[in-house]
Amino acid sequence: MKAARYKRFGDHNEIEIEEVQKPKIGSDEILVNVHASSVNQADWLTLTGNPKIARAVFGIFSPKKKILGMDLAGTIVAVGEDVTLFKSGDKVFGESTECFAEYTCVSEHEIALAPEGLPDEQVASLPLAGLTALNAVRDQAKVQDGHSILVIGGSGGVGTFTVQIAKIFGASVTAVCSTENIDLMHSIGADAIVDYKTDDFTKSNARFHAIIDIVGSGSLRTHRRLLRDDGVYVAVAVGKTSMGVIGRMLRIALLSKLGSKKMLSFVSSPNSADLGALRDLVENSNLKPIIQRSFSLTEVAEAMRLQGEGHTKGKTVIKI
Structure with a gap:
């Protein structure tokens, strides 16, 4: 073969x-x-x-x-x-x-x-991108109907699934992307879009129930500030170098212990049950x-x- x-x-x-x-x-x-x-x-x-x-x-x-x-x-x-x-x-x-x-x-x-x-x-x-998005939205961020969600990196493989799944779960989604991907974000249901090339989303006065970060860069303290008091930051990506990965994961764990805001990182793993749930989202909820x-x-x-x-x-x- x-x-x-x-x-x-x-x-x-x-x-x-x-x-x-x-x-x-x-x-x-x-x-x-x-x-x-x-x-x-x-x-x-x-x-x-x-x-x-x-x-x-x-x-x-x-x-x-x-x-x-x-x-x-x-x-x-x-x-x-x-x-x-x-x-x-x-x-x-x-x-x-x-x-x-x-x-x-x-x-x-x-x-x-x-x-x-x-x-x-x-x-x-x-499989991999869809399962990662499903785990981030459902299991880590625990998104519910009426929640406000910020997706950092909405236009990539994981990001496009994350935006759609969060919408299926009833959230209001703000997606961060580049200028050329704004139309794509509109087409998959994002309620608000921030063009990182022209706007600094970290200076927003909005406060979110959850932030799902698929980029893995930027200040964790700044991201934490954008959360509601009961909010959760979910890191899908945590860095590109060994020290960067270890350092960012340690900072995430440390910040999670300060106050009521949660800071999490995770790695998704395949299983038949979640693949079945992903299939159901495609067949019954128009996940594309x-x-x-x-x-x-x-x-x-x-x-x-x-x-x-x-x-x-x-x-x-x-x-x-």
């Missing part, structure tokens, strides 16, 4: 499309024929090995797993003897590893049945993936280059 591989940490130039052995499944594993995947910031971090603290997971000196990709939409072609929830022929989506390939092995808890009536490319854009651009498997390096440059609008998809 064909797969997008890298043998050492670096930039997009390390990626090569190679013929490799189709993976063999264990008794509790599932083999999926991958139809599409999508690019996440986590893929860029995996490729570059930065921040270096992440190498405790990815590999200290070289990558533990040589195939990139964390999102998948595809069809099950084989199941292990201990698998009970899925069968061959099921169309599924999920978050795993080594998904920039024609086939990948997953476990039952990493996938769910795919939303009906949605093209593979859109389905593939859902925003696709910026699609690439073929042979163009993964270019897709990753664009991800590394930042400022993506919605999701970048890989057709396999």
Whole structure:
């Protein structure tokens, strides 16, 4: 099978499309024929090995797993003897590893049945970004009907899902984005938009029930000031260097102990129940993936280059 591989940490130039052995499944594993995947910031971090603290997971000196990709939409072609929830022929989506390939092995808890009536490319854009947004809105910020929410970084993959899910939960959403993304924010339901190129949202007199920060920069004290007394700041991104990540997480934890305002950071993890909840939002609440651009498997390096440059609008998809 064909797969997008890298043998050492670096930039997009390390990626090569190679013929490799189709993976063999264990008794509790599932083999999926991958139809599409999508690019996440986590893929860029995996490729570059930065921040270096992440190498405790990815590999200290070289990558533990040589195939990139964390999102998948595809069809099950084989199941292990201990698998009970899925069968061959099921169309599924999920978050795993080594998904920039024609086939990948997953476990039952990493996938769910795919939303009906949605093209593979859109389905593939859902898992990591959608789960992160759902966890941020529902579990961390605990958004309720009538809440006022500030989304910092509303136009990216996680951001476009966050704005929509917060609206579905009944919130009034203010989105921070650049000038060129204002129309996009209007189209997905943002109630108010702050163009960070022309306006400084940190000087606002507004006070929010929750701030969901997908950018991970700026003064935490300033962000905290924008919260109501019972508000919560949720950090989806916390920095780009090891010391930056550790330092920001420590500051978030420290500030959370001062007064009634909460400051949180979290990492989302895949599970079938939340994937099912995400599917329900697509099928019943009109949650829509925003696709910026699609690439073929042979163009993964270019897709990753664009991800590394930042400022993506919605999701970048890989057709396999």
